[in-house]
Amino acid sequence: MTQVIVNGLLLGSTYMLMALGITLIFAIMNVMNFAHGQMYVFGGFVTYYVFGQWHVPYPIALAASAVVVAAIGFLFERFLFRPVMRRSNREETTMLLAVGTALLLDSVALVVFGEKQRGVPDVVSGVWQFAGAYIPWRRVLVFFIAIALATGFLAFIQYTRPGRALRAIAQDRETAAAHGVDVSRYSALGFALGAMLAGLAGGLLVTTEAVNAGAGSFASIKAFTMIMIGGAGVVSGAIAGAFLLAFAEAIGYYLMPGSLPYLTILVGLIVFLLFRPQGLMGKRWG
């Protein structure tokens, strides 16, 4: 059972970064970023090249993933989402745009990075045996970096001026603007930050799970599942959703045979949403 708890914790920490990024963009922009998984893939490939191929130290490679994917997010917001949202306030317009950006990044990734799975050498090697559980050190490292990054992100949101501005926009865009918040500027920052979290998740997970050009859609689906559980647009909900999904997977695969774990998770999610469509910590819509 220790192994199950360890699996849930380690998995949850990495899911958390994905969920935080997507929920931040939703909160700020009211956009479901369907390209979030693809941004995660780009982050993975940046670390693959910088650390795995060019042998630059891992922290620099991780920073490069963050910067490159944040830049992609910034450019998307500045040149795609902002003009479209200025011209149309229909939600399906931005939804379609988000799907389009996902397909674009999918195709670009395939052309640029090729069809193969890519992996990097272990940043740290060895396995720690603890109370009957096998815990690879590289996963322990990823766990602590993910926790540190998430803590840093929460501190930024909670205690800095830009963080407060982002929270104000998330709560009420018009009121924030009326109080002097530069909504355009902070929306770009929010989108870039959300994308950066996806890039960091990619840069971290390429060390444990490798990456391939087609992994984006599945990553997006998992990220959506987490924020559906926790409540879209709520930071605490994203964290809760990430760990709940991770533990559901860890326990499900341990206790149930075959395809039952995911079937049970999805059926459970449907039933849960019937009673609480806004998720655990989300506000009731409408």
Add this chain to the structure above:
Amino acid sequence: MAKHKFGFIASTLMVAGGVIALGISASAADPVIRIGVNGVMSGPAASWGLVNKYCAETTADMINAKGGWLIAGKKYKIEVVGLDDKNDPKISVANAEKLTGMGIKYIIGPNVDTTAGAIVPVVEKAKAMNFPYAFNKDLYLPPRGNSVLGMIASYQAGPVIYKYLKDKKGVKSIAFLARNEADPLNQRKEGLEAATALGLKIMSSEATYEAGTTDFNPVLSSLVPQAPDLIVLSGVAPADAPLLIKTARELGYKGLFSTETAQDAKVLQEVAGSAADGFISVGGASNAQIRSKYMEDFIAAYSKKVGEWNDEAGTKVYALEMILRVMQQNPKAVNDVSEFKKTMATFNIKNPFLKETKPLKFVGSAYFKQPRQIGVPMVVNEFKMGTFSTLFVGSVE
């Protein structure tokens, strides 16, 4: 003005006529054989269809660079039309309709049972043939006759590999792990039957994982403690195999791994490293130990075109080569698949991809009651220190 206008029209018609005449003479001088590739070229399984496409394009490039493919004294240029079916049967059907609508008679692909099964009516109606990489026997059994299996099926390789491991490595117990999709589940079922027939103790036959899984700790945490001598990764994609192996090793698994699908050495080395040493898979003609000079030229051309070699191509290099060589033996097959089928029964050449003299022909009668399989040699590989080495070369016959 009218005179000028007439002159303009006349000169335009003359130029247009000249262009058309040139086009006809050019096409008469360089007749073209168009080959379709219909397979998954995006998403996590992209490598399956893309490698098909790259192989066909590389072969076509090599042939075209030499002036074309000689059939009955005439040199044909080879043109490859590749379409991505995204592993979706609906798209695969639309692709097949498009390709046959273009007059294409020979289609390489699709890659899985669902897409391969979906396009059968289209291919049959258009009097075309296709070369799927899907193992479902119904595709190749009479009354079906227009599909030809492009590689070794799991139910052909599995029993041979398990027997080898039982006899040579003392394997007594076995566990199966499959992705939760139709093809891998079918392959697991067939592997299970083969293992039972060999008297191996089945430790687990229910474990599956969802497509897109990247953290395999949860699924392997319940499988590894059962400590089977061999874990079979049924129908495993090249992207998943190294992660599964590395995770199982980190969870303390000491036994062997095998699969009946083709893998890529570079991917295994990059993602799993030495954890994948001893992993047994089915390969094609790419191993340095067995490949011919022609295969080496192909590898060089493929690597130049795509950027790097992929060992999966060792099995997929065969399809276009076989199609064109049958046409060479029977020129009527260029436009008539019934002629192609007639020649299949007697077609037998030296395998151009292997150093050793081995026959290359259409096989599979024992499984499909008719020769509806390309006779790709059953090359069983072991991964060690970053490369594959050949354990043995068998045949489905």
